[in-house]
Amino acid sequence: MTLSAPAFDYEDHLAACARGDRQALRRLYDVEGPRLLGVARRLVKDTALAEDVVHDAFIRIWTRAATFDPARGSGRGWMFSITRHLALDFLRSQERDVELDERNEPALTDTGELDGLLHGARLTQCLDQLEPLRRACLVHAYVDGYSHAEIARKLDSPLGTVKAWVKRSLAALRECMG
Template sequence: MPVSLPEPPFDYEAQLAACARGERQALRRLYQQEGARLYGVLLRLVREPAVAEDLLHDAFLRIWTGAAGFDAQRGSGRGWMYSVTRHLALNALRQQQREVSDDAALEQPCAEAAECAQHLPSSRLQQCLEKLPAERRACIVHAYVDGFSHAQIARHLDAPLGTVKAWIKRSLAALRECLQ
């Protein structure tokens, strides 16, 4: 019986360095490795497939052009790709909200946001989230995963806007302390 060797871990930083040298194959490898997960993150944030496709295209162009400026001292290559992608989507969402009425009907992508956190792989973050009251945990998940604004979260949880803002601030402070 052939012995299958464990696959070596994907080296994001090496691929980003290759992108910086202009090697398109490296970008392809990053796309094959993370494309589906990044597209999933974008779909969840913007909810429209056509918009998510455009943002995925933009994100990989940003990864290509920004690879030379990527600094491994500041964090992992994989994390950087998610940051680039998420902030493109968040900018699009927040700019759109200026024009589009806030009353735009919201689907319910994660009705039980508070329970969503249980599906997280075991991590310090998951343990720290579990310590938060359910509605505050829901605020964090709706904001980070669903891209909800303060007002959208308030409507979704049927809570006053000021209360939601305070919950989020306190939750973030609690997470920071818990994760230290």
């Protein structure tokens, strides 16, 4: 599975943005805005904040379109990474303030959602080789933006153990995926 949908040429539209074509940005927004908002909403857990993130993301997509390099990844993936990292910057910068707040989060045990949605992806096969709980750590860190501390709290495990788990699971994933 890749991030390029066949019918829409993200790279072309990014190149047009780099030339100052605002219509191209509008089309990227129409096609990708809802997905990026979904991603940001799941990370920052608040719709208004998520809209702030997507706003900043589109400004950044516009101002940095000229720096997009197709050799480094797909255009769609690039937009997604910009959005996700803005949301993560926000989450991590808030960490000290909300450390003790219980965010309303799902438990760290269900990974059933993986099965249907990622069928056939290499990533899924490699994630399947991890113990369910360790797999859940990675998935929730990635899609829900959990920090080490949040994972540790959810699992009621020592922080050091969780850090080691994450590190080893990533190494195993790397080994499996190449």
